[in-house]
Amino acid sequence: MKVRNTGNEEKIELQMTPMIDIVFQLLVFFIMTFKIVSQEGDFDIKMPLAAQGPGSISDETLLPLTLELQADATGKIARIQLNERSFGTFPELHDYVVGYIGTDENRRENTELEIRADYQLRYENVIEALSAVRGRRKDDGTIEDLITKIKFAPPQEEP
Amino acid sequence: MRVKKSNSGVLEGDLTPMIDMTFQLIAFFMVLINFEQSEQHEKIQLPDSELAKPAAEKTEYPIILHLTQREEGQPETVILGGEEINIEALGPFLGREKQMYLGQGAKESEITVVIRAHKGARTGKVQNLIAKCQESSLENFKLRAKEDVGNF
Numbered sequence: 001m002k003v004r005n006t007g008n009e010e011k012i013e014l015q016m017t018p019m020i021d022i023v024f025q026l027l028v029f030f031i032m033t034f035k036i037v038s039q040e041g042d043f044d045i046k047m048p049l050a051a052q053g054p055g056s057i058s059d060e061t062l063l064p065l066t067l068e069l070q071a072d073a074t075g076k077i078a079r080i081q082l083n084e085r086s087f088g089t090f091p092e093l094h095d096y097v098v099g100y101i102g103t104d105e106n107r108r109e110n111t112e113l114e115i116r117a118d119y120q121l122r123y124e125n126v127i128e129a130l131s132a133v134r135g136r137r138k139d140d141g142t143i144e145d146l147i148t149k150i151k152f153a154p155p156q157e158e159p
Numbered sequence: 160m161r162v163k164k165s166n167s168g169v170l171e172g173d174l175t176p177m178i179d180m181t182f183q184l185i186a187f188f189m190v191l192i193n194f195e196q197s198e199q200h201e202k203i204q205l206p207d208s209e210l211a212k213p214a215a216e217k218t219e220y221p222i223i224l225h226l227t228q229r230e231e232g233q234p235e236t237v238i239l240g241g242e243e244i245n246i247e248a249l250g251p252f253l254g255r256e257k258q259m260y261l262g263q264g265a266k267e268s269e270i271t272v273v274i275r276a277h278k279g280a281r282t283g284k285v286q287n288l289i290a291k292c293q294e295s296s297l298e299n300f301k302l303r304a305k306e307d308v309g310n311f
Contacts, residue, residue, distance in 0.1 A: 013239075014175055019178075020174065020177075020178060020181075023178065023181050023182065023185065024181065026185050027181055027184055027185050030185060030188030030189060030192060031185060031188060032198065033192060034188055034191060034192060037199065038305045038306050039212070039213050039305070039306040040163075040205065040211060040213065040275075040303050040304070040305055040306070041208065041210065041211030041212045041213055041303070041304060041305075041306060042211070042214055042273065042301035042304075043208075043210075043211075043301065043302040043303075044300070044301055044304065045299055045300050045302065046299060046300070047289055048297060048298045056173055060298075067237060069282075071282075072290070075279070075281065082206065088236075088303050101253075104291070117282040117283075118282070118283075119282065119283030120281050120282075120283065121281065121283075122278065122279055122280075122281070122282070123276050123277065123279070123280045123281070123282055123285055124206035124207070124278035124279070125204060125279055125282075126282050126285070127206040127207075127208050127278070127302065128206070128208070128306050130208070130210075130302070131208040131209055131211075131304075133212045134210055135210050137209055137210065137303070139302040143210055152286055152289065154286075154290075155283055155286035155287055155289075155290060156283060158283060
């Protein structure tokens, strides 16, 4: 019996082209559905239902602050007032609060602030106000607290 | 002079490294892609804040409420778990979420409401939302903002 050993070696060749095509399809799919999102952070506020009565523990030597935010008809900020002082912009308010707190740890820990905003004011202005009074970003990137006891005034009626 | 003409002008490159890199890229994007919708919603554009830094600790019992902005005469609506609800009708839904956490052993004081409100929503509506949550005895709130990366 003659056993043929020569020649007919079948080489199994893998077809690369379709595989590359499918791989590129997958890649394009994932690139298209990839979403770049910014980091999100939170402002904590505690809003207990029970109103703060005269028996609540608050430092009476510290002036309670009221931040009034008035809006124009379109919801943009029209007026920023902290107690009796008016400010043109939120950075001005921020600088004032930084100066007000200074290095007084008692003020830093115990000052209470109430935000009173117009109903139609755009929410981003409230967040900007919170950023201006809540803390300060230092040069090294860390955040120094300014006023931490922040609450909202009761909501107004819808106009 | 014998000029040897090569058979084909086709460049044959080795494709193996290219395919390897492509697989690497696919694996990269597969890991990064997040199909989870509960924490984010494309309708909501959060306001920017310099102080918005992701919290060091994860909120243990969060109830995430998205608040849209007004559109075409329709007031702001709340999106909770994929459902779009009016603020006034939110009570039972909040109760349901609360019961779920209480059933897991949480205390009422440990439940936090995370409010992801659109930057163009009216402040009054956010306050109404907070008041509605207070009616369900929820007291802890987190107002969510996007990190402000500043101007380039």
